[in-house]
Structure formats: C-alpha cells, structure tokens
Amino acid sequence: MMAFENNNKRVSQDISTATETKKRKVEFSNEITLHTLPSTQTQDMDDFTVAMFARFIKSGLDELDNRDNTKINEIGNRLALPARNPDRLNPQNMNVLLDILSGNVNRIETSRANHLIQSIINFEKWWELPTVTLNKYCTFIKILCSSITKWWQDIAITLISSFTLSTETCTPHHALLQYFLRMIPSSMSFMDTYLAKNFPNKNDSAKNLVNYISNLLQLTTYCKELRFQVWSLIIEKIISLDVELQNELDEMDDDVEEGFEEDDASDDDENSDISDESDNEGNDNDTSEVHENGSDSESEDENALMEDDEEYVKEISLNIKDLTAKMDSILTLLSGSIAKELTPENMENGDGVVVFNILTTLFKTHVLPTYFTKSIQYVMFMLSQQQPELMDSFLVTLIDISFSPNETSEKKIKSLQYLGSYIARARKLSRTQVIFVASYLTSWLNRYVIEREAEVDDVGGMDRFKQFYAAFQALCYIFCFRRTLFRDVDGAWECELDKFFQRMIISKFNPLKYCNENVMLMFARITQHEDIAYCFSIIENNNNERLRGIMGKSSSSTDSTTNLKEKSPPLRATSSVWSLATRQQFIDLQSYFPFDPLFLKNYKKMVQEYYIEWSDVSGDYESDESDA
Structure with a gap:
C-alpha cells in the first residue's frame, strides 16, 4: 500500500505493537513447527488498514474544503494507475472510497476534485471489479451525475468507447446507459454524435466492428x-464497406484486363522485334551483341514488373477477403437482430410497423441512391419477407418510386431494377403479389407505347425512353423466373402476356435492342418455347445493324455516287451512330440486378430460405452462372 501522509506517531506505535504481538504467537519446537495468526486476527489487521484509509479520505475531504487537494490528488493518482500495477487501489479500499464519496458528493463539486472524479470515471477495466465493488462503483456514478450533471457526458463517452468489447462484458455499461437515458432524456440529443464518433474505423478488426455494432x-x-x-x-458504415469492396473487385478486374492487354502488346512487340532482326541481318557482330544485351535487360525488367503485379494482386486479394469477412459477419448480425423485432406479435401491437417504416426510410435515403452495392440491399430483401404485409409495403414503395413524377430519372430506373429483381428472387412472395406487379407493369407499358411511340421518329437519342426500357426489362426478368405462375387455371396467360409481348417487341422502341443482352436472349428462348413470341429474327437484325454501325456503313446503299448526291445521312444511319455513342450508358442501366446471388458465405445461408436461384427455375433451359 502506498505510504500516505502520517501526522500521528500513535499509528506507527500501533503497528509496532501489532508486530510484537505477531512475534509472541510464533513458537518453535524440536520439530520446527510454525504457528500462524488466527484468521480473526488477520481480519482485524485488514480492518485496521481499511480504517486508516478511511481516515485518510476524510482528512483529504476536510483539506479540500480548505482548498487543499493534495491528498485527494494522491488518491486520484492511485486510481489512475494501470490495472496490472500492484500499487493501484485494491477493491477493499475502493469500496471505502466509493462509500465515503457517495455520501459526500457535494464536497467534491469543485474543480479541485476533477482529477479524482476523472480517475474514477476512467478507472481501467472497472467492469472487472468484484461484484460488490462494481455495484458500489455504479451507484457512485449514478449519484455523481444526479448531483453534478456536467459529468454525464464524460461518463457517456467512456461507456460508449468500450463498445468494442463483447455485449456480455458491457452489461454494466448498458445498465448505466439505460438508467441515465431514462433519467436524463435530453441526453439523446448528443448520443448519436458520440455513437458515430466512437464507431471503429472500417480498417479496424472484424471483432471490434462486430462487437461495436452488437452493442x-x-x-x-x-x-x-x-x-x-x-x-x-x-447502414452508412456497411455501405462504406460494400462500396469499397466493389471498388476492390473492379480494380482487380481492371488489373486482369490490363494484364491481358499488356500481354497482347508484348506479342506485338515480339513481332516487331522479329521484323527488326530480319531487317538487321548482315550487320556486324557488335550490333548483334548490343541487341542481345538489350533483350536481356528488357527480360529482367519484365520479370520484375510481373513480380510487382503478383504482389499487388495478392494484396488486393487479402483486402477483398478481409472486407468480405467483415461484411458477412455484420450483415448476419444486423439482419438476425432486426428480424426478432418483426414477429407477428410485434406487428399486431404496432411496434413491428414502426421498425419496418424506419427500414423503408433508410432504404430510400441510403441504399437505393447508392450505385452498384452488392450486399447491403439484402437486409431489406430478407426482412421484408418476414411477414406478408411487409412484402406488400415494400412492393408499393418500389412502385411509387418507379413511377412518381417527383422522382429523378435515375432513381426511377434504380427502383425498377430493384422491383424486377425482387419479384424474381423473393421466395416468400405469393402468386397474387407477382401477378399484381406484372399487371401494373403491363398496363403502364401499354399506355407508354400508345402515348409516346410516335416520338421515336423525332430528333433525339433513345435515352429519352430509359424508363420504358427499365420497366420492360424488369418485366422480362420477372417472366423468366416466374413464368409458371402466369398461366391461369384454363392455361391462358395472365395479363394477356402473349399479346402484350408480341406488341412490345415490334414497337418502334425496339426493346430487344436496348435491354440487357443476356436477359433478352433468355427471354427469347423461353417465349419461343412457350409459343408466345419469336424474338431471334429481330435480335439478328439488331446485331446486323449494330455491326454496320461499327463498320461505318448505313443500311442504305453504300455506292459512293449515291452518297455524294445525298445531302444528309438517312435516319436509320443516324440512329445506328447514336446507339454506338450512347451504348455505355445503357450497359450500366441494363447490367445491374440488385439481388444477384450473394457471395458472403454465412449471410447467404441465412438468406437462402428466402431466395430463388436460377437453377431452381431454369427447367430445360441452360443453367447460367450469371443468373440470366
């Protein structure tokens, strides 16, 4: 124990007396037997030490009243020592300190006691104190903040900063937070700031991230x-991880493509070298030696570059693995936790509705506007399928956004992508829900063609009709996955899909040309097999027209004399040129299917019962790893 200030000689005499008493109790025999102090007397010694410390604390408080904080600071210094330091205040003395301070909080309501209070608040691993001491600690914290409210924010920061520990370890933290949030409701105004400030960095360990989110x-x-x-x-933090993961994957893909391009360039260089060597035949030997040395140098450089590329790819691969593991753990945790709040009982009492409304709002404000996320959207995918009414609500939300006059074109298209992918993949959807959405889409597309087909011949690019193509592609995608649901009891097609598709594919919008190629090819195979529509001749014509555009030829005569007489290129040629110039924009539109298969191992297992794989419905058609 630390030597506290001693103003009384009688204390040292008492200690000497106790020592002498101990010596008199030790007896020796021929067998060298040692007799120790009785346990009751050892307890008396401990009580004596505690009493000394209690007097020291009370003396320190008396001096603090007289503006002398020397003793109080000495106690604070002992409290501030690391947990492993043997001189740190032990639990017995901690009990005494907390009891005395709890009954004298008004006496430490001065800046001179700040060091003592801060040392208590920041007491290292206070949650590992023995149960009795821990209870006294929590009681003191409650009394302190009730009497001196300025300390609550410091305590809140300390509690939240420990959220990287497990939820079991943080049980006392939550007990204190629950107490104060109930006693000081105004503190909620700054809690979200502290929660965000202490959130672990995305580069932190998966353990810390998962623990923090659990808490x-x-x-x-x-x-x-x-x-x-x-x-x-x-969700903001998950999106950040999701986007970074997607960027890493894209970067790896780009590196692979660049590698192929460099290989091609190397082949060209080799061919060029062969030509140079042929040209230099007959030159003197000195020139040949220089050429060979240059080749050796280039070879060494190439080997060095290859090694650097391998290390770079390895580094990206490890980062992808790390990000994937974090995403997997976090999404599994989040979805599992919120799913417990969407039970039939909670739906009945209204709390489940509140929960889902929050999720819907966050989907609209955070998830939907973010481009090409791979995983975060599955939270809504899974949770919306917990109850039939939640699926209805999500579908209505997507339809409202897709066709709202107040939404941006980009957001409408994204919503249509979500709508088509959700209907195709969500296993818990009823036939009624699927048919309802299909009916809505067919009605809208029919009206669109009637009202705007004449505009196709007007000057302007086909990007004017992006919403039409997104809606048609969504419907085709749904049909590929759900075609068995679209026949009624008499075998007729719901929504008169046979007539509808025939009308759409021959319209001036030519959707088979501007929608995703893979989806349109699968759609063509299925509609032909089902004897609904015949798309391959149109697809072939579109491909030929595209090829002519690439080669710089129009569908009209290429006779040079004829072309000289023409003052302007024909409309079809202009259309072909336009389609090439804006092709990339449509590729981005066409290729995003939000609920493509997950690649997160554990989370995929959790979602599996809610998810339809292409292999589940492909039937006689080829099973495509890219899922159509």
Missing part, C-alpha cells in the same frame, strides 16, 4: 427512440 443493437432494445439514428449509422 449498438443492444442499446436499441432499451432505448427505442435511438433506433433510427443507430440503424442509420450502421
């Missing part, structure tokens, strides 16, 4: 008022 979710169980802020924060 955030635990927080929402006793403070429902913070659900929106907490879930919003979690």
